[in-house]
Amino acid sequence: MNQEKIITVQNLTKTFGTFTAVKGISFDVYKGEIFGFLGANGAGKTTAIKMLIGISKPSSGKAVVAGYDVVENTESVKKSIGYMSQKFSLYDDLTIKENITFFGGIYGLSRKNIKLKMNDLLTELSLQDVANKLVGSLPLGWKQKLSFSIALLHEPQIVFLDEPTGGVDPITRRQFWEMIYAEANKGTTIFVTTHYMDEAEYCDRVSIMVEGVIEALDSPKKLKEQFNVASMNDVFLKLARNVE
Amino acid sequence: MKRFIGFVTKEFYHIFRDKRSMFILFGMPIAQIMLFGFAITNEINNVNIAILDQSKDSETQKIISKISASPYFKIEQQLTTENQIEAVFKKGSVKAVLVFEKDFSKNLQTRNHSKVQVISDATDPNMANTITNYVHAILQKYIVELNKNNQPINHIQSQTQLYYNPELKSVFTFVPGVMTVILMLVSAMMTSISITREKELGTMEILLVSPLKPIQVIIGKVFPYIFLSIINAVVIVSLGFFVFKMPIEGSLFLLAFESVLFIVTALSLGILISTVSNSQQTAMMISLFGLMLPVIILSGFIFPISSMPLPMQIISNIIPAKWFIIIIKGILLKGVGLNVLWKETLILVGMTAFFIVLSIKKYKIRLE
Numbered sequence: 001m002n003q004e005k006i007i008t009v010q011n012l013t014k015t016f017g018t019f020t021a022v023k024g025i026s027f028d029v030y031k032g033e034i035f036g037f038l039g040a041n042g043a044g045k046t047t048a049i050k051m052l053i054g055i056s057k058p059s060s061g062k063a064v065v066a067g068y069d070v071v072e073n074t075e076s077v078k079k080s081i082g083y084m085s086q087k088f089s090l091y092d093d094l095t096i097k098e099n100i101t102f103f104g105g106i107y108g109l110s111r112k113n114i115k116l117k118m119n120d121l122l123t124e125l126s127l128q129d130v131a132n133k134l135v136g137s138l139p140l141g142w143k144q145k146l147s148f149s150i151a152l153l154h155e156p157q158i159v160f161l162d163e164p165t166g167g168v169d170p171i172t173r174r175q176f177w178e179m180i181y182a183e184a185n186k187g188t189t190i191f192v193t194t195h196y197m198d199e200a201e202y203c204d205r206v207s208i209m210v211e212g213v214i215e216a217l218d219s220p221k222k223l224k225e226q227f228n229v230a231s232m233n234d235v236f237l238k239l240a241r242n243v244e
Numbered sequence: 245m246k247r248f249i250g251f252v253t254k255e256f257y258h259i260f261r262d263k264r265s266m267f268i269l270f271g272m273p274i275a276q277i278m279l280f281g282f283a284i285t286n287e288i289n290n291v292n293i294a295i296l297d298q299s300k301d302s303e304t305q306k307i308i309s310k311i312s313a314s315p316y317f318k319i320e321q322q323l324t325t326e327n328q329i330e331a332v333f334k335k336g337s338v339k340a341v342l343v344f345e346k347d348f349s350k351n352l353q354t355r356n357h358s359k360v361q362v363i364s365d366a367t368d369p370n371m372a373n374t375i376t377n378y379v380h381a382i383l384q385k386y387i388v389e390l391n392k393n394n395q396p397i398n399h400i401q402s403q404t405q406l407y408y409n410p411e412l413k414s415v416f417t418f419v420p421g422v423m424t425v426i427l428m429l430v431s432a433m434m435t436s437i438s439i440t441r442e443k444e445l446g447t448m449e450i451l452l453v454s455p456l457k458p459i460q461v462i463i464g465k466v467f468p469y470i471f472l473s474i475i476n477a478v479v480i481v482s483l484g485f486f487v488f489k490m491p492i493e494g495s496l497f498l499l500a501f502e503s504v505l506f507i508v509t510a511l512s513l514g515i516l517i518s519t520v521s522n523s524q525q526t527a528m529m530i531s532l533f534g535l536m537l538p539v540i541i542l543s544g545f546i547f548p549i550s551s552m553p554l555p556m557q558i559i560s561n562i563i564p565a566k567w568f569i570i571i572i573k574g575i576l577l578k579g580v581g582l583n584v585l586w587k588e589t590l591i592l593v594g595m596t597a598f599f600i601v602l603s604i605k606k607y608k609i610r611l612e
Binding site for chain 1: 246247250251253254257258261262445446447449450451452453454455456457
């Protein structure tokens, strides 16, 4: 595996008033890997991601994403990353084509480039027939796949996926992970959060966050050995139980 | 620039594909103007009245014919006894009854004095008041005619002249009022809703993660509404001018400038509302109760500010709509220019600057 670091996080902390959501976490993500970022609800995952994608300022600590400091060089960070949130994030009242044109446009892609990408994307997802339909009329699974493809439109070095498969059926989930693998093979770094422990097994490395702290970080195989259990699910439960 | 056009295009798709927005944007202004212009009116026209003429002589005939000749009254019924008065009121077929005393002409000639009684149905007090005033005016005119030949000894005659709206047409106050309400509604409510909608759907997050700067997002979102509000202002003024014959005495250029200024004031209020609310419902509630009601009640649109209790009068000063109504009434009806309206204009400019600074501050706090 490539050992070039694409995300470096050192002592990253976020406090809201007296509550510390993220307590000085440090980790590295390597170029081209699928990095699983796990944790129970309220463990501080979303807060950490928001700091990495430049929409929340860290209280202290440092994070470098794609070579740029998230505080000093937010604009360059934003150009280098793609983002897909847990809430479905395309416009329901725009057609597929209009959504692609809009998101291509705000990332500064040329009209010609957008057209080219649009054709590729529609063919790849076999959406040519519904290209002029409103996104709102598509099944959720299709929307998620489309959303992922649109997050990749400007060829970011890293793509952040915040619970991308929430509420999607197992078959679509499978297909979605195939898309993630294909993209990782092209060299894009994938930073993904999920609640599905079987998905955690697909990641190259996994970090597990508990109450604002990273409790474990390794490949799924090594984590299972370390905790002496059979599945990632058990690893997660063991860590979460230790807290209680 | 290309990004900006793309953004605005998207915004127009949102507006044109949402039936509710389309209705508020284009149905409301026309419906409101028509409603206020035609249906809601302080004037009286063709009011049904009844006459109880106990004298039936030449003088009463003359007065009755004067009344029935006026466009305000229609004589629905001739009564014969006093008992009938109550009955016709209860039936609701007439709004007023005129009762002439017995020997009306004779009394007038022998005693220089005779009586006519005006009884009106005060279940609608404004209407009753207006009716009695109109009847008095007609009688007064008749008396003046009667005395034309006789030299009155001491006599003070008040000569009334109504400037700027001699016919007291209520539509002249409704057009500026409706224009203010609509511009406020479209600019403040619609923008605050459309911004909070993106927050609610999670797309705002996506926009903030994109290389677009927050200020570009906000300008992209409000621009279509500036454009649509201007169209609305034009529609309302033209309806007033062509349909209701509302005069435009002052400069059109100044009118346009002041309207754009007020639109920007309202937009900055809309942005401010969107920074403090996280859902479309909240934004709508704040806009409706925080903006619309004060605009309608405290701006002088319907209720005159000078007759409000002092605390209300003081509060009305912080309502931007109050100043805008003064400005456009000044331009439309009095034809005055910036040399008179500079104070009101400066107040609006100051308010706008204040709202913009406040929303930028709020916005920054949110990003922390």
